[in-house]
Amino acid sequence: MRPPGRPPALQSVVLGLLGVLGLLGCGASDPPTTGAGTAGEERISETVTVFAAASLTDVFTVLGDRFEAEHQDVTVVFNFAASSTLAQQITQGAPVDVFASASAATMQTVVDAGLIVAEPEVFVQNTLQIVVPAGNPGAVTGLEDFTNPDLIIALCSAEVPCGAAAVRVFEAGGLTPQPDTLEQDVRAVLTKVELGEVDAALVYRTDVLAAGEAVEGIEFSQSSEAVNDYPIALLAGSPNPGAAAALVEFTASPAGLDVLAAAGFQIPEG
Amino acid sequence: MNAPVSVRQSRSQPDGATGVPAILLIPAAIAVAFLVLPLAALLVRAPWSTLGSLLSTPEVRDALRLSVVSASLATLISLVVGVPLAWVLARSQIRGRGVLRALVTVPLVLPPVVGGVALLLALGRRGVLGEPLYSATGVSFPFTTTAVVLAQTFVAMPFLIISVEGSLRAADRRYEDAAATLGAGRAMTFRRVTLPLIAPGVAAGAVLCWARALGEFGATITFAGNFPGTTRTMTLQVYLALETDPDAAIALSLVLLAVSILTLGLLRDRWLMRT
Incomplete structure (x- = not known):
């Protein structure tokens, strides 16, 4: 391997770097994970990305499987971690459809960042x-x-x-x-x-x-x-809002509530 | 950060009109951008005005002290047992040396968090070795500073071993032979001839080992836990700060970046000047 050198080569390097920066700039604005799902889609299809509190790991995996069984075209992808970690990732621009947090305060940081469409709903409680x-x-x-x-x-x-x-x-x-x-x-x-x-x-x-x-x-x-409220919300930047809304509805359906109650979650009144 | 490039350029040979074919230049430029831009971003976003106050909190000082002390202890342990192992790998006639070398360098390529799980299963309170130790003496490693040192040693020692073994292989054995013919025993030859010969390699290995130990995260958080003062090292502090105080996380990252650059400076002769 011969080391590179000489001013002409250096100029090319700089030009190349500028080109790369341009490419990176374009790439960054595309949602990288979910592909072509666009806002306002009629048909429920493709991938729903759900960021959910670590304590929801088992129960949401089951809910996701049930939901996928009912909606053959949809794939549900989960990211389970501490709610505060997830909130940080969302405010840093992660492409997410649904966020389920283990605390109202953590959800509020995402609401404050203007990333939530409607008021988050408390769907379960935990102690x-x-x-x-x-x-x-x-x-x-x-x-x-x-x-x-x-x-x-x-x-x-x-x-x-x-x-x-x-x-x-x-x-x-x-x-x-x-x-x-x-x-x-x-x-x-x-x-x-x-x-x-x-x-x-x-x-x-x-x-x-x-x-x-x-x-x-x-x-x-x-x-x-210390009764923890778990709010769930649709993200404003949701790449796939139709399927995401259907998933959130499913968590509040009798079938969804059965799964949540069986896992030991309390279902809030009303 | 431009040091590697400029050093190479200064040593370049006039062997062609441009030196680099365009087909290599573009991917190479992408590689440079990818490696350098994130670090530049760290500098751009750094909270320079509040840097002093961010780095002088008690938590940060605790984490910094813990990191320096534990990484130094890990390096010391690695030197004491790693240098002899390197000699065994380079010079001994033991059968299965190749297998042995592969085994002891696994932590080099193993994801550190896997190393942490492995340490937990070996030395945890219910571990293969940890359980008899705990029932006999009441000593358990997880959640102690000892566990931090063990985790760091586990991931960092292979760097030292590889470096020292390389030096031993490259060293001119005729000096050792001469010492032997002059009547020096094997221990004396090792101490008075071999060690001074490979001293630069040992030093480089120790610096590399220390830097790796300082940067350890996955094995530490898995095996040692995360508690201020006892097990929360700089890297764990960065991770924690990112959730609550991103500016503090950047400030801490700058410290670790500075240490990394310093390490590179110390290793300059070995890595960057290589032709």
Whole structure:
């Protein structure tokens, strides 16, 4: 390999760079994932991209499968992460059809950015539960055990909805927890419990149900102090608004509500 | 950031009219743009006026200190056990050296988060080695600074091993032979002849290892968790800050970028001057 050199070559490099910048500039304005779906489509077809809170991972996967069975032309693609991460990605311009957040405050950051068409609707509610590995090796009985520095405790980081809810229940109980790790989303916390690496953690009751035999859930009285509302909304920049609206309607249909209730979510009145 | 290009140009040979055929020039320009533009964006968007206050918060200082200390410890461990391993790979007659080399360099290409899961399954409280250790001594690694160092060592040591092994292979063995004929034992030959011979390679490997350890993210967050002061290193702090305070994330990224450029400067002779 001979090293390049000489002024003429350098000029060409600069010209080439400018050309590339032009190309990149064009590319950036196209929604990269969903292809040709355009606004105002009559027929429901193609891909719906859903950004959903980590705690919705299992239940939305099931809902997506059911929806796809009813609408053969539609493919539902999910991105599950902490709601705050998703909100950040959406405000940075990710091409999304539907956003389902685990907290109203996180949804509000997307509303404030002017990226939501209509008022987001709360479609389910969730509360926290203490979760311990099967067999409860730390002999945890209640929220008070979270102040024991000898136990290995995992909580969600306060920035994500499950962490904000945890802060509220500890305030309600007048307790100062002694966590050993502050995880980035609720499923990361759950995994640490499933692996038996922590003695106790706070996750949503739906996560405890989803984890099955590997963990045990423990109710605590202060959980009613932090009821998380899950709002769902259509994005203004939705590449495929027709199918997206149908998906949101499906979550509120009797079939959708059955799936959500079976996973342990509370369905709000009215 | 233009250093690699300008260095190469200064050493170019007048072997043709333009030096580069157009068919290579355009893809090469795309590659340069792709590699350099994101870093330039970091500089363009940097909150220069508030940089000082963003970087002087207690959380940032904790994260920076934790990163520097843990990366240095990881480098030290890598030197103590990695240099001997490099010697084994380069000089010994052990059978299956090729397999051994492949095995110990897997972490080089392994996604770090997979490394974190593997560490958890080996050294976690319920891990293959971690469980007997925990039941015997009550010691468990996850969620401790030790776990951060272990995660960093796991991903960074192969860089040192590869670098040192390369130096050992390139070193002129006649010096060692001469030392042996003059009556030096094997240990003395290694200490007084081999090590000084490969010192530049060891230094380069250590710098590379340190930089890789400093940048570690996936294995750390998986195996060590994320808690300020104990396990939240600079990279974890950047990740966290991105959600709450993007300006702080950019400021922290600048620090890590500066460290990377410094590393490149230290390695300049080995990488950038290569013809």
